Amino acid sequence: MTAREIEKSFQEKVNESIRMVSEGEERYRVLTPFIFEDGDHPVIVFKNEGGQWVLTDEGNTFMRLTYEIDEKDLLRGTRQKIISNTLSLYQADDRDGIITKPVVGGEYGNALYSFIQAIMKISDVHYLNREGVRSTFMEDFRSIIEETIPDERRRQFKWHDERLDPMGNYEVDCRINGTLKPNFVFALSSDDRTSIATITLLQYEKWRVSHHSLAVFEDQERIGRKVLARFSDVCEKQFSSLDANRDRIIRYIQEELIAS
Numbered sequence: 001m002t003a004r005e006i007e008k009s010f011q012e013k014v015n016e017s018i019r020m021v022s023e024g025e026e027r028y029r030v031l032t033p034f035i036f037e038d039g040d041h042p043v044i045v046f047k048n049e050g051g052q053w054v055l056t057d058e059g060n061t062f063m064r065l066t067y068e069i070d071e072k073d074l075l076r077g078t079r080q081k082i083i084s085n086t087l088s089l090y091q092a093d094d095r096d097g098i099i100t101k102p103v104v105g106g107e108y109g110n111a112l113y114s115f116i117q118a119i120m121k122i123s124d125v126h127y128l129n130r131e132g133v134r135s136t137f138m139e140d141f142r143s144i145i146e147e148t149i150p151d152e153r154r155r156q157f158k159w160h161d162e163r164l165d166p167m168g169n170y171e172v173d174c175r176i177n178g179t180l181k182p183n184f185v186f187a188l189s190s191d192d193r194t195s196i197a198t199i200t201l202l203q204y205e206k207w208r209v210s211h212h213s214l215a216v217f218e219d220q221e222r223i224g225r226k227v228l229a230r231f232s233d234v235c236e237k238q239f240s241s242l243d244a245n246r247d248r249i250i251r252y253i254q255e256e257l258i259a260s
Contacts, residue, residue, distance in 0.1 A: 001106070001108070003020060003022070003028065006020070006046075006108050007019065007020045009108040009109040010030065010108060010109055010112050012109055012206075013108075013109020013110060013112065013113055013203075014032070014109060014112050014113045014116065014199060015032065015033055015034075015199065015202070017032075017033050018030065018031065018032050018033075018112075019031045020046065023045075026047060026048035027045065027046075027047040027048070028045070028046045028047065029044070029045060029046075030044040030045065030046050030055070030112065032044065032116065033226075033230070034116060034120070034195045035191065035195075035224060035226065035227065036064070036120075036123060036191065036192070037190070037191050037224060039224070040064075042057065042060070042061070042116065042119050042120070042123075043057050043058060043060035043061075044056075044057060044112075044115065044116070044119075045057070045058055046112075052102055052103075053102070053103040053108075054100050054101065054102050054103065055100065055101045055103070055111060055112060055115040056098055056099065056100040056101075057098065057099045057100075057119055058098060059097050059098045061099055061119045061122055061123055062074065062097045062098075062099070062122075063097075064123065064126075065122075065123065065125065065126055068126065069125070069126065074125070079125045082121075082122070082124075082125050083122050083125065086118055086121045086122050087099070087118065087122075089118075090114040090115065090117055090118035090121075091114065092114070092115060092118045099115075099118065099119055099122070101114065101115045101118070110167075110169065113169055113199065114169060116199075117169075117196060120192040120195065120196065121192070123192060124190065124192055127190065137187065137189055137218040137242060138187055138189075140242055140243075141173070141187040141216055141242060142157065142174075144242070144246065144249060144250060145157075145174050145176075145185070145253075147250075148250050148253045148254060149176065149253065149257070151178075153177065153178075154176060154177045154178040154257075155174055155175070155176055155177070156174065156175045156177065157173065157174050158171055158172075158173065158174075159171065159172045159174065159175035160172065161204075161207075161209065164207050164209070165203075170199070170200045170203045170204065171200065172184045172185070172186065172200065173185055173186050173187045174187075176253065176256070176257075178257065179212070179256050179257060181210050181211050181212050182210075182211050182212070183211065183212045183213070183214055183253075183256060184200075184201070184204070184211050184212070184213045184214070185213075185214045185215075185216070186200075186213075186214070186215045186216070186235075187216050187218075187242075188215055188216070188217050188218065188223070189217070189218040189219075190222075190223075191223055191224050191227045194223055194227050194228065194231050195227055195230075195231075197215065197231060197235075198227075198230050198231045198234055201213055201231075201234040201235060202234055205234065212236055212237070212256070213234070213235045213236045213237065214235075214236070214237045214238075214239075214252070214253075215231070215235050215237070215238045215239070216238075216239050216242050216245075216249060217238065217239065217240055217241055217242070218241065218242065219240075219241055220238070220240035220241060221240070237252065239252075
């Protein structure tokens with residue numbers, strides 16, 4: 001494939017604003033609209049290594065983490081487990097602090113999407129000191145869904161379309177069934193999760209999967225302005241926080257169920 005065809009594959013699978021900038025022979029900088037909480041964009045390089053095309057962050061992800069976390073702490077305990085599990089899930093490698101992912105079978109777009117998810121999830125260990133709060137948020141989110149929809153056949157946590165997305169790259173936190181259109185519900189606690197939810201909704205929109213969309217934020221004020229703006233373009237209904245809107249969330253879901 002030519003560089004332009006590969007760039008088009010990236011745009012079709014991930015985001016239409018993605019660009020590739022040549023930095024030499026068979027080496028390109030991949031520019032994406034996604035940003036971290038501090039406003040920086042992820043470093044992504046696409047290059048040919050001995051006949052194999054790979055994506056790499058050239059060490060940027062771990063370097064950013066070591067600004068505030070001792071490098072030794074990344075190699076042990078919960079942080080190490082999160083990093084190891086993420087690399088395994090998205091079939092990426094850690095080469096002495098450099099995250100890489102080979103492109104297999106010409107699946108350029110899927111490889112880039114998985115690579116972006118991997119580096120964003122690994123970057124999330126920066127917030128591990130808030131993990132207790134985040135865990136409570138996810139537990140409270142699940143509890144509200146379960147209490148409002150006791151029938152397990154009408155709710156599916158961590159859902160993906162097995163036909164269109166057999167690898168589970170575009171996962172929805174909870175799908176509510178039995179309504180006029182299924183409701184795709186997202187529990188969002190960070191810029192990274194909001195960006196990934198944006199990609200997921202755009203992909204289901206591209207696949208023309210009929211649905212309504214709902215987002216429940218842990219604290220919407222913590223989400224970056226640009227990240228939130230992009231997400232708002234594709235999500236129909238949002239609640240700025242779970243705690244302050246518990247009754248409204250329950251009422252909204254109940255009304256959706258009644259309407260069916």
